[in-house]
Amino acid sequence: MRRITTIAAAGLVALALPTAALADPREFTADVREANGSGANATATISLDGTTAEISISGQGFFDGFPHAMxxxxxxxxxxxxxxxxxxxEDGFxxxxxxxxxxxxxxxxxxxGAPFYGGVAVSLTTEDDTSGDSALAVDRFPTSGTLDYSRTIELPQDVADNLSSLHVVVHATDLNGDGQIxxxxxxxxEAIPSSLNEDLPIEATAPAACGQIVAVAAGGIDTGAGGIATGSNTGLFVGSLALGALGLAGVVRRRSAGDLV
Ligand SMILES: [Cu+2]
Structure with missing residues (x-):
């Protein structure tokens, strides 16, 4: 009986902490999909050992020759x-x-997009600092159309513990198709400035692609590990499911300053 109880208890723990229950290194991936009609997409893979993350991002169709803040x-x-x-x-866009x-x-x-994907937790720079302080460090981001990003970085503990609740966002896209950012x-x-910096055009920072990070369990995607957000303190997730029907103008327009890059 005790053994059964123990197994049941372990099962509950595994349900509650699916990622933490897996041994390091833990594998994650993100299907980073086109935004703003960029025609670009990417696949991100993350191998996490403790707080050390090996991150690779390979894309296609991104604007070639301009820094892509990621x-x-x-x-x-x-x-x-x-x-x-x-x-x-797309419905609701x-x-x-x-x-x-x-x-x-x-x-x-x-x-x-910030009310949905939140602020910057990590800047995927090519070198040096990876904190939110480097969110717009344009001289340290990939500039190729395929990104070709590969770097091992140290994540903050809370980020490493909750990687499946985060998203990869790649910025900068040629919105009007004139061949330049x-x-x-x-x-x-009237010229439309970046929502972050009036000295930059919106094309320099507009999202080009976004993808949710999901844990990869042995044998496939561990959908219980946070592939889909659960709970709804802000109502954003529930709202997003029915965005087209509900309209989220009030929520979407609720913006805050800070590092919402
Ligand atoms: Cu960003």
Whole structure:
């Protein structure tokens, strides 16, 4: 009887802490999907041993020749998600996008996405500091269309403990298809600045792709490990499921300053 009880208890622990119950190194992946009609996508893999993370990101279709700020976004253990609609034409996208290009195409800025994917937990720089302080360290991010990122970094303990609640976001995309990351005008002929820095065009920081990090268990994706956010302190997750029907204008517009890159 005691043995059965012990097994049952262990099972409960495993259910409650699916990632922590696995031995190091633990493997994670992220399907980083197109945003803002960028035509770009990537696959991220993370091998985590303690707080040491081997991170590789391989992409295609990103703008070639401009720094792509890349971050792990979200509050460790929080309810963050990639925006439920990330491209023009998808249900609910118009409610997320705060800007409209001269040709009428809606686009969403970094801050438009922040209520979903949260602030910067880690900056995926090519060298030196990886904290939120380096969120816009444009001289230390990949500039190729395929990203070709590979680096071993130390994660904060809370990030390592909650990696499955975070997201990979890649920034910078040619929103108006003019062949450059540069000024973009709205329907009134006004230049649209980055939501983070008025001196930068929105194209320099707008999300180009986003993907949720999920734990890979032996034999496949461990969906119980946080592949989908659960709970809803902010209502964002529940809201995101029904964004098209509910409209989240109030939530989406609730922005805060700080490191929401
Ligand atoms: Cu970011």
């Amino acid at each position: 971050h792990l976004h979200g509050e460790p253990g929080g309810d963050n998600v990639c925006p439920p609609a990330m491209n023009p034409g 118009d409610e997320i996008a705060s800007q409209t290009l001269v040709d009428g195409t809606p686009v969403f800025s970094v801050l438009d 540069g000024p973009v005008e709205d329907g009134d002929g």
